[in-house]
Amino acid sequence: MERIKLTIDSTPVEVDPGSTVLDAAKKAGVHIPTLCYHPELKLEGSCRICVVEIEGMKNLAASCVYPAANGMVVRTNSEVVRKTRKSIVELLLANHPEDCLVCPRHGTCELQDLSHQLSVRKVRFRGEKRELALDESSIAVVRDPNKCILCGRCIRICEHTQKVSAIGLAGRGSRAVVTTPFNRGLAEGPCVACGQCIKVCPVAALRERDASEQVWKALSNSTLHTVVQVAPAVRAALGEEFGLRPGALVTEKMVSALRKLGFNRVFDTQFGADLTVVEEGHELLHRLERNENLPQISSCSPGWVKYAEHFFPEMLNLVSTCKSPQQMFGALVKTYYAEKFGIAARDIFHVAVMPCTAKKFEASREEMGRDGLQDVDAVITTRELAFMIKEAGIDFANLPDSEFDLPLGMSSGAGTIFGVTGGVTEAVLRSVYEIKTGKELEEVEFQAVRGFGGVREAQIPLNGMTLRVAIVNSLGQAEKILNKIKAGEASYHFIEIMGCLGGCIGGGGQPFSKDPDIKQKRASALYRQDHLKRVRKAHENPAIKELYRSFLGEPNGEKAHDLLHTHYHARPRY
Amino acid sequence: MAYVRSHVLVCAGTGCTSSGCKAVEKAIEQEVSRLGLDSEVKIVETGCFGFCKIGPIVMIYPEGSFYCYVKPEDAAELVSEHLLKGRMVERLLYRDVQNPKPTAFFTDIGFYKKQKRVALANCGAIDAENIEEYIALDGYQALANALTQMTPAEVIHVIKQSGLRGRGGGGFSTGLKWEFAARSPGPIKYVVCNADEGDPGAFMDRSILEGDPHAIIEAMAIAGYAIGASQGYVYVRAEYPIAVNRLSIAIDQARQLGILGKGIFGTKFSFDLSIRLGAGAFVCGEETALIASIEGKRGMPKPRPPYPAVRGLWDKPTLINNVETFANIPQILRKGAEWFAAMGTEGSKGTKVFALAGNINNTGLVEVPMGITLREIIYDIGGGIPDKKAFKACQTGGPSGGCLPASLLDTPVDYDTLTAVGSMMGSGGLIVMDESACMVDVARFFLEFTQEESCGKCVPCREGTKRMLEILERITEGHGTPDDIDLLVELSATIKGASLCGLGNTAPNPVLATLRFFRAEFEAHVVDKKCPAGVCQALLSYSVIADKCKGCTLCKKVCPVDAISGTLKQVHIIDRAKCIKCGACVPKCPFKAIVR
């Protein structure tokens, strides 16, 4: 196809048809500020910060949506463009709380950045500011409509990427707000707490419900035994918060930091993941044998599980009954670990550090505890952990290395890759293959299931049969594949569904990042860690073997069922 | 079949319906049949005559007598005198403001004399619910001719040659738009008629749909043929029940006759129409928002390009035209592009319908050739300003336009001239203001409207109009500063230049135009803290002119807060601290001694 030639700030560029002026500017090495634009989302063109002058046009054009055309002459930083952009930022600030100094997005806020970048020194427009109530109904996500700049990114990711539509625009003009159906609060609707909206929000209008205060309190309470588990994806991203390069693996520093914060035991969710692999693998083999409830769909992503409860209640029988690694781990902490070390379960305060906001919801589910105690007492996200480390004055980058505590800190590479889309499948395949065939795998790395495509499929020969698997990341893709299965247009034996783009590394609790390749970088950190592990298969983890031998009995056995499996129930959408 | 010698046309448009035409019609019917005139006299319900203010209107042919303010009690006299005895009922005949003698044949009425009715040709002339009357006046001939004698390209050529430009506000060449839509590839395309009519003062689209719905159906079918579409939608605001009803009747009749449907006039061309009701937001009239609304989504504009002609309704090429634009189409095809192009100015051909409102004697709907001056419209057709007051400004283009001063009264009305002087043609609202209007307040009024109607999607319009309104409110409340004027100008530039859709792109126009022509009035507000027109309450201070005061005590009695002191035959005094500026005392003083 013929290329389009145009001039940006007197630099000639050539772009493919279908490119926008913003694309062309990038190509020409010209930076145009953006706000409502997000590379992973549908175009909106609403904030108008990206305006440019195009010769022959009466008005300015929003470069993020304006198609590049042959012969176009674009000016991205003329007097009128600069003035207009500044005015737009001023207009946003004029209706924005002056909270930067105490705001969780201070330093990661795109509005703040813009204001700085465009040298806005004064807000000349004074007038009424919104004073709307916060939505704190959800255990995972807090909405602060007063900080919202109505860029619509959250709506787009929730509606198009996640197919949840828990939030939308209501009201006209200056009364326009992002809100929930009937303004009843996130908790009353179909929000699955995935936090993807937080991840794309440029400001602090969406944020996780902060649990760090609860954790600090427990840490300073000497009668409590504090136990922390850390999810795999956390170690691949936490470093970003401390200026380390994206994709840096910071496992050992992270363990040191947690010890410094005062946790009595620092454990690894990967142990829980290994256990999940064994349980889920056996469950799969069982279902395959009986040819029932297939395809088996993974259950470790709590956003996905809640989504299924709201939107596909008729398919809940397909979802694995296995608890997620976090909850398997939690159940063991309050039983196995408590017994083994002679600590009363009620004296244990168990914290999970997760890349995910939906984990906060999961930990609060009624099924996730016993005897009036929840298995996980508090869930904090990667970001909250970073805040705590900073608050404690810990010089993260220069921490010495240290190792997880035993036995619940011992894990295989299978548990590590849980943190990236395809990882659960790969981990399960490594175990199922060996359990089913009794033979050792020659190649433990299943390249076919790796990658970031929305839906990936693979066929794995397994003892005379062909195991058909599919891997899905994001709920929009989940919707597609489930509808296909319902319509009989697709059939699989196993499907891995992760609620977030890229899997947990792209979770709603991860550090904010502007790096377009951030998912790849974090994923490669996990694959690197897997590669370095001595044990790469879950069922070969000695601590897991010991657990079954001394405590659980058989995989999928009675005790395992009691502690490690759960059930689901349909939830209304509105 | 009996020969009917007289037709009684009863206006059944929205205006006359609300002033009670239905009861009038019924009373006339009863009288006619009581006097045994049923077979000689026919009663016809028509669409709007454009002169709703003096409704209910009844017109009797063949004499062409124009009766106004007709009440059911008048029916007996009207029927026995006019219809039976052939004597006009003088007291009900229309009288011009300028000319107290009753006018007989309606075309002699000043209000109609200078009009040139093309889009409104059939409004008030035919029974809108009778397809045969439309056909009798050459209706559907253009469609028949286009389908059987012309290629789509030829149809488009004629429209292009005619110079017709969109009447919905933008003024884009209709022929070019049709050509773009025709050139967009694809087996499925749509034709959409924009009858959202959000401009608060305008009602021409409603009147056309009420008075001549078949013209729109015919035009849309022609458009469908020209661009290759077989489905059309008319997007009408839900607040137009009569228009919707007439249009659905018309669509049904056209379907029954086979003018809509498959294989129209024996050709391979098929076309059908559906009505979609709009929720009534102003912004839903913007074409991309309208498309979203038809698709069942929230009516919010989208960035263009892509234009609807390339990717519109359900992502298919879509032609959107305004009602009045469509209303011109059948006649252009019938009478030729030259006929149409002979009316109007170099860049603006044909006629334009205006809704006259405000401080003007004849308010109503008028259709004039492009190029006519504002003065002719306001004085010759509109009958000038009532109460001997002086003209101050006229506002064209509704909330997107601007106020023009007396010095521009001789401006010829066309798209380009109006834009050049800082206003707009818009959809044809024309509001006249006399000397008692405060221009700052007028600007505030229009901004309040756009601010309310902004959809809230883009930052400049959502946040900017709000701040502009606040500044204007500040000024009218006496808290304005000279800096505020600069801020207004700067905000205007941002909103105009950077907004996503036409609403924002034009929202500052009312302010900019008033600033341009009435800057002194703004300055009086911010510098001298005075409202020269005496409108802005906060800036008024009431006082008694001692020389004129005769001490009659009338003002004192009416003041609700006892701010006036004085006894009989003594000069009265207003205590400014107590006065709440209600203005009640001013008209009470027989000697005009109280001033603001």
Next chain:
Amino acid sequence: MLTVAELNEIRTRVRKQLRVRTNGSPVKIVIASGTTAISSGSRAVMAAALEEIAVKGLSTVQVEQREIDVPATEQTAVLVCAHGEEVLYKQCTPEMVRELISKAVTESAE
């Protein structure tokens, strides 16, 4: 389905009926009305005129009524307006008016 011919047929038929509204017929028959005329039988003259037009399907003539100032004995007066001339006929009967109409129409057609 409607053909073009059928469309034209509707147009020709209904257009005749709408002539009344154009005030444009070449022949105008004004029949005196008002109290004296009516008592002298002008309603019957009117009826005859209308019937004549209907029966013959005439399309170039329109009927109006107006007070025509003639002595009561001269009623019913009828004014025939055709090719720019107005001729007043007095003491018209239903038969006369039929003739007047036919005559006026044939003349104007010539």
